[in-house]
Amino acid sequence: MTTRTALVTGANQGLGRALAAGLAHAMNPGDRVLLAGRRPDAVEQAVAELTAHQSTGARLEPCVLDVRDRSAMDDLAADLGEVDIVFSNATARMTPDADPADHVDAVAETNNLATTAILRAFAPRLRPGGRLIIVASALGTLDKLDARVRPRFAGAAAADLDAVDDLIGRWRAAVHAGRAADEGYGGWLNIPSKVGQVAAVRAFTRDRREADLAQGTLIAALCPGLIDTAASRPWFEDMSTAQTPQQAATWPVELALGPLTAETLAAWYGELVQFGRVIPWETGMPVPHRATR
Template identity: 55%
Template sequence: MNASRTALVTGANQGLGRALVEGLAARMTPADLVLLTGRDPERVGLAAEEVARLPGTRARVEGRVLDVTDTAAIARLAAELEERHGGVDVVLSNAVARVLPDESQAERADEFIDVSNTATHAVLRAFGPVLRPGGRLLVVASGLGTLGHLDPRLHPLFDGVGLDQVEQAVESWRAAVHQGTATEAGWPVWLNVPSKVAQVAAVRAVAAERRARDLASGTLVAAVCPGMVDTATSRPWFSDYSQAQTPARAAEAVLDLVFAEGADPALYGRLVRFGEVLPWYGGSPLTEQDRMVRP
């Protein structure tokens, strides 16, 4: 990586995003800059100040208001970082919309898709071109992001396609939810499944185009699964939290990818959990009971 590096984390006010910022700030140098981003100006400012004051913090930490549902704002920030810093070295796309088990999945679909998917597409499009050699562009997904978790009828929408096609598939899913035809078409009721599959498919699409030059320069583009994490967003969905990790612990494996030497070809463009690749075609469609107990 460059002598002076710039890192960016989305959805970083709390939980895993906050832990990722803390870990970056501790492992990077005083010459480096870590941008903690989120939608709420007060929360962003307070979180950045708190991380900057931590005893282990070494890098500069700045708060930056960024609504990831505003794709133009994502593009502007990428352009700004290219102009001011010559690009960016680490981008961790982590933002997620909070949905509770007793809420209507259909009624929350637009917000969920905008935050988890439309934003992921925008981050990949905007920051991919300004990612400096040796950089890291990682999208936080989950173990549900493997193709086997979808009805086989939907597999062609996400398998071996480009980013434009992934985007079209996501919008067809959104339309089916609004039209009341999603279940008939094979889409799961639980938004998290197609959303995570689409995130991983988007990463795979971008990585397929960049692979040769990225590996030559030690650059890594991948999706990551942090495992079960004890956060306000995830806790309502699990009946047993005995094996859950703290956000700080979950961040460690992601940060190990960030600071690993070079880029492992076996991990490039894949969904990685604790340093191991999760098979793209693995998994099986979930039952209603499954969705209450699985990460």
Template identity: 55%
Template sequence: MNASRIALVTGANQGLGRALVEGLAARMNPDDLVLLTGRHERRVADAADEVTGLPGTRARVEGRVLDVTDADAVARLADELGARYGGVDIVVSNAVARLLPGESQAERADEFIDVSNTATHAILRSFGPVLRPGGRLLVVASSLGTLGHLDPRLHRLFDGADLDQVEYAVESWRSAVHNGTAVEAGWPVWLNVPSKVAQVAAVRAVAAARREHDLAAGILIASVCPGMVDTDTSRPWFSDFSQAQSPSEAARAVLDLVLAEHADPALYGELVRFGKALPWHDGTPLVEQDGLVTP
């Protein structure tokens, strides 16, 4: 990678995103720059100041306000970094909307889809072209992002799709939720499942189009599953957190992937968990029980 690197993390005020910024700032060099981004100016500024003041921080940390649901804002930031620094070296798309079990999935669908999926598409479209040689672009998803977690009737929408087709599938799902036809069509009630599958499918689509160029340039584009993480967003959904990781623990494997000297071609375009690719077609559709989700 370049001697002076530029890293950017979305959804970085708290939780895993904050832990990723802390880890990057500790493991990168003093002349490197880590951009901590989020929607709320005060929270972003406070978080950046706090990370800067940590004993282990080495790299420069700056807060930047970024609403990832605003595709134009994402594009402007990518263009700015491309013009100012000649590109970026590390991008981690981590933003997620918080959703509680008691809330209406349908009523929260737009916000959830915009933050998780529309934003992922914008990040891939805008930051892919400004990745410098040796760059890394990772989308934080989960093991629920494997295709088998969806009803088989829906597989054709994502398997082998290009990014435009993934976007169309996501908008079709959104419309079905609002029209009350989603369950009939096979979509899970729990928004997180199709959202994660679509995130992974979007990464696979972009990777398929760029693979030859990126492998030659040492670039890695992938989705990542950090495992179960104990955060305010995830805790309400699971009854047993005995095996959950803290955000800093969950960040380690992601950081190892981001900061590896050489990109493993076997991981390119894949959903990676703890350094290994998860099979795209694996998984079993999930069911809801008493407001919680189980296999």
């Protein structure tokens, strides 16, 4: 039996930690799950705590990785050689009262440039049948944007990762210059950032689709739904139906490990998916919880 390798970024807490734990529980002894984060103490503590409650399954390993460091990303990919499962889950945290100009660099680098770096570094190393999942949001569809900037994101998604990176750079510059609202990007960083993540997945997968489907490989964006975490609580007035991280990780773990029919694989490939359905790129779906900003 081939030993499988899974990588989860942003995994020392919240959804990432739950994803790592769920994968380790469901995978086989001899498989490995890399729990990745920026701080050595945090990832080592998370692995120690999860391993203490794990009686079977894959081996959990701490992995120090700053997803904003492209060379570190490339080095890790080279060291691993081949991978079976990648969850790109790291995200930058901010609060509703924060000045977007103070946080746009961290958001763009952690959410967006890291997404394109992970696609570039790890997708070529996926074994046949592998899964590379970018954790995004239901906010990541064109309808959530001002009509003035929708064509920019649609155009980047129809081009390539360089075009997506360039657009993120222009959005970032507009925020710093105080022009974001006037140019249609709005004042909430999450929306352009999440749309940019989904645009990256769509751009990257377009030319790979036929080859990946032939090998049973899935690359997609994921909306995990509303999760009750310290990062999400400041943004939403109603958390009564929010999932725990463990609940939110259940379906993504099944997606990563379970078999997919050829029809399902073709339907989900390159798309934003949630709980077994595709969220349409152009029209999206209603977000049931109102953000506080």
